[in-house]
Amino acid sequence: MQNVTDFFAEFPTISKEQWLERIEKDLKGKPLADLYWSVDGLDLDSFGHADDFSAPPQPLWDSPKSWEICEKIEQTDPVSANHQAMEALTFGAEGLCFQVNTLETEALESMFAGIHLDFIGLHIGSDNWNATPPAALLSEIGRLASEKGIDPETLRGTLGYAPALQTGLVDWRYASELMAYAKMNFPGFKMLRISDENAPHHVIDALAQMLQQAHRCLKKCAAEGHAAEKTAQQLYFDLSIGQSYFLEMAKLRALHLLWLNLLKAWNIAPIAPTLHVRFRPDVYTDDLYTNMIRATTMSMAAVMGGADQLTVLPYDAGRQEISDYPQAFARRIARNVQHLLKMESYLDTFADPAAGSYYIEQMTMQIADKVWVAAFKS
Numbered sequence: 001m002q003n004v005t006d007f008f009a010e011f012p013t014i015s016k017e018q019w020l021e022r023i024e025k026d027l028k029g030k031p032l033a034d035l036y037w038s039v040d041g042l043d044l045d046s047f048g049h050a051d052d053f054s055a056p057p058q059p060l061w062d063s064p065k066s067w068e069i070c071e072k073i074e075q076t077d078p079v080s081a082n083h084q085a086m087e088a089l090t091f092g093a094e095g096l097c098f099q100v101n102t103l104e105t106e107a108l109e110s111m112f113a114g115i116h117l118d119f120i121g122l123h124i125g126s127d128n129w130n131a132t133p134p135a136a137l138l139s140e141i142g143r144l145a146s147e148k149g150i151d152p153e154t155l156r157g158t159l160g161y162a163p164a165l166q167t168g169l170v171d172w173r174y175a176s177e178l179m180a181y182a183k184m185n186f187p188g189f190k191m192l193r194i195s196d197e198n199a200p201h202h203v204i205d206a207l208a209q210m211l212q213q214a215h216r217c218l219k220k221c222a223a224e225g226h227a228a229e230k231t232a233q234q235l236y237f238d239l240s241i242g243q244s245y246f247l248e249m250a251k252l253r254a255l256h257l258l259w260l261n262l263l264k265a266w267n268i269a270p271i272a273p274t275l276h277v278r279f280r281p282d283v284y285t286d287d288l289y290t291n292m293i294r295a296t297t298m299s300m301a302a303v304m305g306g307a308d309q310l311t312v313l314p315y316d317a318g319r320q321e322i323s324d325y326p327q328a329f330a331r332r333i334a335r336n337v338q339h340l341l342k343m344e345s346y347l348d349t350f351a352d353p354a355a356g357s358y359y360i361e362q363m364t365m366q367i368a369d370k371v372w373v374a375a376f377k378s
Helices: 016-027 078-090 105-111 134-147 172-185 203-223 228-234 245-265 288-305 327-343 358-375
Strands: 037-039 042-044 068-072 095-099 121-125 156-161 189-195 235-241 275-279 309-311
Touching (some): 068 121, 068 327, 078 095, 078 105, 078 327, 105 134, 121 134, 134 172, 156 172, 172 203, 172 228, 189 203, 189 228, 203 228, 203 235, 235 245, 245 275, 245 358, 275 288
Parallel strands (some): 068 095, 068 309, 156 189, 189 235, 235 275, 275 309
Antiparallel strands (some): 037 042
16 A cells, blocks of 8 residues: 555645635625624634645644643632632642732631642732732742642742733832742742733733733833843733634734734743633623533633633523522533543644634734734834
8 A cells, every 4th residue: 555645635726716716606696705704803804725824824832732720719718718629629620710818827728728739720819919919928828838848939820910900100129029039939930910801802902902011011120120031931911711712712822923022022032921811701691501512612712722721610600599500510510621621622732723724823813913003003
């Protein structure tokens, strides 16, 4: 049997022009433009082709991404939060997102009791960074780890401190010193959060605001003497996605390109962006079974778009009173969605699964181009 190395050699090359002629014939007089999709200021060509590219599109990352299955800990009471956290870890969560609003030793010990902090992704936020200063909170977590016999340098996660989101006076010297402290004592943590919080759902505007935040962090910390490359290593993106499957996938891929382009503008060597992806709270309806399906497609879009951490919203979020099952069941389904994508669909074994899809590649480039112009038009 003859070995075949070029599986396409037997098929004739058909240009985009030839395809369009056939499409127009099949449309029987209906304008081709009617097949275009207009959303958020984008006019998306429904037919992508190799002729649209000067060279074959390449993957945006060159190795598989095994994203982190995260769960948001909804409880603020330390004991209740610990109960949910232990349940999440028992049933397969790999990262926990805590909202910590106290520095009280007893409360923190109760919240993290029984948790092997060096085995999970630890993502810490706060509703009031004035009451829980980032450095002090990080120091307390380090102390708790040390008391458990854990070297704080082995911890990994994020601290949701977002100075670029603040509208008032920001002490960028503090941010710069915080990063220096973390680099020395918590090298596995990223300190500065870039978020689409309060941004419009409009894809272009939301990404433009995030890119402006990242640029502002680099600029302000550089003014305080912090090397731009070191600042870039401490940034991570925390963003939400909606239910538009291809658009959300292309949005995340576009953010990869935009981040790398921003680093190039700053003469910084390429650093892969870290994307913490969550669901927009308005994507669900009162049809809880529909929400389960949406959770699956949205998770696929996030993973194929390059999420590093993914938090799936339980299907009854905000609608617990109409659910026939306890909240623990909804959280379990949310985790299992990601388990299916990893352990049955093996989406963590491919590098950039969407690469090479001319439709998605076109959409990715179009979003990236428009966002760059919107972010730096002045």
